[in-house]
Amino acid sequence: MSTLRLARSNRVLAALPRATLERMLPALQARPLTLRMILQEPGLPLAAVVFPLSGVASMLSTAATGRSVEIATIGCEGMVGLPLLLGGQSDAGEVFVQVAGQGLFMHAGPFKAWLAKEPALMRILLLYTQALLMQVAQCSACTSYHTMSERCARWLLQTHDRVRGDEFILTHEFLSLMLGVRRATVSEAANELQVSGLIRYHRGIVTVLDRAGLEQAACECYRLINREFRRLLRGGAKLKPSALEPNP
Amino acid sequence: MSTLRLARSNRVLAALPRATLERMLPALQARPLTLRMILQEPGLPLAAVVFPLSGVASMLSTAATGRSVEIATIGCEGMVGLPLLLGGQSDAGEVFVQVAGQGLFMHAGPFKAWLAKEPALMRILLLYTQALLMQVAQCSACTSYHTMSERCARWLLQTHDRVRGDEFILTHEFLSLMLGVRRATVSEAANELQVSGLIRYHRGIVTVLDRAGLEQAACECYRLINREFRRLLRGGAKLKPSALEPNP
DNA sequence: ACCTGTCGGTACGGCAACGTACAGATTGGG
DNA sequence: CCCAATCTGTACGTTGCCGTACCGACAGGT
Numbered sequence: 001m002s003t004l005r006l007a008r009s010n011r012v013l014a015a016l017p018r019a020t021l022e023r024m025l026p027a028l029q030a031r032p033l034t035l036r037m038i039l040q041e042p043g044l045p046l047a048a049v050v051f052p053l054s055g056v057a058s059m060l061s062t063a064a065t066g067r068s069v070e071i072a073t074i075g076c077e078g079m080v081g082l083p084l085l086l087g088g089q090s091d092a093g094e095v096f097v098q099v100a101g102q103g104l105f106m107h108a109g110p111f112k113a114w115l116a117k118e119p120a121l122m123r124i125l126l127l128y129t130q131a132l133l134m135q136v137a138q139c140s141a142c143t144s145y146h147t148m149s150e151r152c153a154r155w156l157l158q159t160h161d162r163v164r165g166d167e168f169i170l171t172h173e174f175l176s177l178m179l180g181v182r183r184a185t186v187s188e189a190a191n192e193l194q195v196s197g198l199i200r201y202h203r204g205i206v207t208v209l210d211r212a213g214l215e216q217a218a219c220e221c222y223r224l225i226n227r228e229f230r231r232l233l234r235g236g237a238k239l240k241p242s243a244l245e246p247n248p
Numbered sequence: 249m250s251t252l253r254l255a256r257s258n259r260v261l262a263a264l265p266r267a268t269l270e271r272m273l274p275a276l277q278a279r280p281l282t283l284r285m286i287l288q289e290p291g292l293p294l295a296a297v298v299f300p301l302s303g304v305a306s307m308l309s310t311a312a313t314g315r316s317v318e319i320a321t322i323g324c325e326g327m328v329g330l331p332l333l334l335g336g337q338s339d340a341g342e343v344f345v346q347v348a349g350q351g352l353f354m355h356a357g358p359f360k361a362w363l364a365k366e367p368a369l370m371r372i373l374l375l376y377t378q379a380l381l382m383q384v385a386q387c388s389a390c391t392s393y394h395t396m397s398e399r400c401a402r403w404l405l406q407t408h409d410r411v412r413g414d415e416f417i418l419t420h421e422f423l424s425l426m427l428g429v430r431r432a433t434v435s436e437a438a439n440e441l442q443v444s445g446l447i448r449y450h451r452g453i454v455t456v457l458d459r460a461g462l463e464q465a466a467c468e469c470y471r472l473i474n475r476e477f478r479r480l481l482r483g484g485a486k487l488k489p490s491a492l493e494p495n496p
Numbered sequence: 497a498c499c500t501g502t503c504g505g506t507a508c509g510g511c512a513a514c515g516t517a518c519a520g521a522t523t524g525g526g
Numbered sequence: 527c528c529c530a531a532t533c534t535g536t537a538c539g540t541t542g543c544c545g546t547a548c549c550g551a552c553a554g555g556t
Contacts, residue, residue, distance in 0.1 A: 228340055452504095
């Protein structure tokens with residue numbers, strides 16, 4: 001597949017004018033996103049930005065006690081490395097690959113150069129920043145008010161949206177780190193979803209069985225976040241990889 | 249006081265080159281920030297941005313059930329109206345005045361015009377955006393992991409930082425909306441702080457008695473957020489109004 | 497001086513998630 | 527083929543906050 005075709009499965013890149021994207025192509029390198037690969041380390045200057053094509057990255061905040069919570073999910077709808085856009089160079093949060101896939105990398109230098117040269121790139125990334133900010137905010141409210149099984153369902157949906165197919169690798173242990181709760185609490189919530197026939201899982205492999213049902217089981221946060229992404233990145237930035245759009 | 253002097257008590261404006269700020273001055277109007285004044289309404293296009301000079305604004309996220317949580321605190325270190333910078337025009341969150349004060353307003357049109365003309369303004373506001381994003385993220389982790397009295401102490405410190413003097417108006421009821429908990433829970437936490445001699449309060453007026461002790465009682469989030477603000481907005485953007493720096 | 501509304505202290509049972517722990521099931525490597 | 531590691535189910539007592547409720551203290555208006 002040509003790099004141009006590849007690039008179009010990232011929704012930020014897809015939203016750029018064709019001419020802009022073509023100019024930028026030589027600076028983009030396709031590389032795999034391997035499980036647990038660290039894309040952004042707290043306090044360290046970012047060497048590159050990443051436009052995920054498939055797979056999912058998570059942004060975490062870690063407390064002094066070592067406990068962590070997921071702050072945001074980043075997939076083909078966005079970019080890892082906003083601090084290079086915003087000027088901070090580094091960030092207090094950590095970003096790592098939570099579901100393996102592929103991404104287009106661009107070194108920090110060229111990225112800043114293109115940012116200065118291509119107003120369209122700046123414009124779309126600022127919109128993405130607003131959407132991300134909203135996602136983080138909504139997540140925060142979610143943690144206060146919604147039950148584990150609602151949050152669990154939301155999380156599975158967000159991942160499902162950014163993945164090809166209905167299966168992905170995910171242990172309870174891992175999900176408990178994302179949601180910031182005990183492993184046992186996840187087991188209970190996940191079991192509830194499994195008994196209801198919404199998902200199936202076995203030794204770290206989750207299968208989404210009833211997508212619509214899962215949406216019912218999730219809290220409104222899922223819908224609200226998606227609505228805001230659509231509003232801000234309308235047109236060029238649907239969440240699901242278009243080739244695999246559910247219920248086309 | 250001249251508008252220029254006024255403007256300098258907002259840390260974003262103070263960080264601008266003198267010439268830039270002077271050019272912008274005619275577009276800035278000083279107006280009071282009255283208690284509960286709404287500066288940004290969910291879904292409505294922003295008419296103006298606000299650079300607070302004193303007082304505190306809160307950004308809230310409201311759930312379907314009507315319950316709310318504070319997402320971020322905005323005072324003299326920042327600006328209300330980032331969606332005008334980021335391009336979304338409106339926002340899903342609500343921003344309103346939580347402690348009365350004064351602010352410099354600028355209409356949306358002129359603001360966008362200055363943004364295009366003055367790279368320094370853009371640069372500093374992007375840095376502020378990153379700091380705000382970090383604040384929201386940290387808050388989210390905080391909600392998961394820290395006790396009410398820690399969060400309560402943190403909140404009081406954040407407000408104290410943005411206010412002149414050691415007293416401000418604040419009922420338990422109101423604080424419970426900010427922290428997203430019951431009024432009774434706030435009463436318990438606040439009483440704990442009062443018994444420890446860190447604060448005093450009476451019928452809606454809080455007095456900070458032992459600032460250092462309060463910092464001890466707060467979770468690390470307070471320190472982390474402040475550190476990140478300093479890192480990003482270093483130099484021109486201290487939190488506390490300089491004329492009233494504690495322990496000079 | 498009273499009345500009314502606001503503010504804060506406190507109490508009760510309830511519940512969701514906690515920390516911890518153990519055991520069964522499955523898988524992969526030697 | 528067996529051992530070790532991994533993954534999941536489940537259990538126990540504990541804790542922090544919930545919802546609700548009631549009461550006393552105080553302030554401001556009339």
